Amino acid sequence: MAAAVTDSNGVSGIGRGAVSGTWVVMGGGAAKGLAHVGAWKAIQEAGISVAGIIGTSTGAMMGAAVAAGQTVEEMEERSERLRRRDIMRVNRRAVWVNGIRSQSVFRGDILRQFIEDLLPTDDWRELTIPLMVNAVDLASGEMVWFGHGGDQDAGLIDSVHASAALPVLFPPVEMGERMLVDGGALDMLPIERAAEMGATRIIAIDVGAGPHVDVRVVVDGGLIAVHQRVFSLMAGHKKRESVQSWTGVPLTHVSPAFADTDGFDFKKRRFFIEEGYRATSEALAVPAPPGG
Numbered sequence: 001m002a003a004a005v006t007d008s009n010g011v012s013g014i015g016r017g018a019v020s021g022t023w024v025v026m027g028g029g030a031a032k033g034l035a036h037v038g039a040w041k042a043i044q045e046a047g048i049s050v051a052g053i054i055g056t057s058t059g060a061m062m063g064a065a066v067a068a069g070q071t072v073e074e075m076e077e078r079s080e081r082l083r084r085r086d087i088m089r090v091n092r093r094a095v096w097v098n099g100i101r102s103q104s105v106f107r108g109d110i111l112r113q114f115i116e117d118l119l120p121t122d123d124w125r126e127l128t129i130p131l132m133v134n135a136v137d138l139a140s141g142e143m144v145w146f147g148h149g150g151d152q153d154a155g156l157i158d159s160v161h162a163s164a165a166l167p168v169l170f171p172p173v174e175m176g177e178r179m180l181v182d183g184g185a186l187d188m189l190p191i192e193r194a195a196e197m198g199a200t201r202i203i204a205i206d207v208g209a210g211p212h213v214d215v216r217v218v219v220d221g222g223l224i225a226v227h228q229r230v231f232s233l234m235a236g237h238k239k240r241e242s243v244q245s246w247t248g249v250p251l252t253h254v255s256p257a258f259a260d261t262d263g264f265d266f267k268k269r270r271f272f273i274e275e276g277y278r279a280t281s282e283a284l285a286v287p288a289p290p291g292g
Contacts, residue, residue, distance in 0.1 A: 023050070023054060028182065057184045068119055163182065187235075205276070
């Protein structure tokens, strides 16, 4: 198991809030994060008792919904109604006035409103499953952890909002003296953190960058698609390194088949959910390799 570390919150993983059992790590991936709905359905059908959840970016949103007690049926119904404009609405006035000096392409208040509507509570103590989400301090470059075993002074909604504030697309989230951005900027799939929190088994749902056989799919998608692809590739290096070199507790790495799929194509929401279910069901049918 990885050694305990102390992060910018002064949190020593093994020593604070550790919960033994299976931890689920939900990675980020824009609209592809809807795969977590299908993944959670597969985990439930497998009869797995989950000790805790760690979420990043879209994974923080989905993980928070699960931890707050939403059923798979409720999440599927909400996902079916989801439209791009429910989350991503161009910040036209700011872009028109400030041009490239604007904080973001999309409005942060729309993203926050979506999270408020998604979550039935702002209180970490009301969650039914221990949850941690990450964000990055824009000034120090340090990882910041919120929730179980981390900072619970910030509300659940603010914390999830910060974790999902993808730079350039959404503005940083101001929290006290900190300006916070998407946790995926440092770690899109924090399996090490799960081990530090006492996991005896980890199920990592990786919905991020996969191979693009036809790069024109990305380029033709425009500025936002290219930015998302580059961000995902940068985060993907860390993920691959973590998974390939893993010698800790048994790890089930779930990687849905999302090659040549636009992460902002909300019209494919049903495909994302079904592929998350398929990939997770298949991965869980294979015994997780023992740790080193």
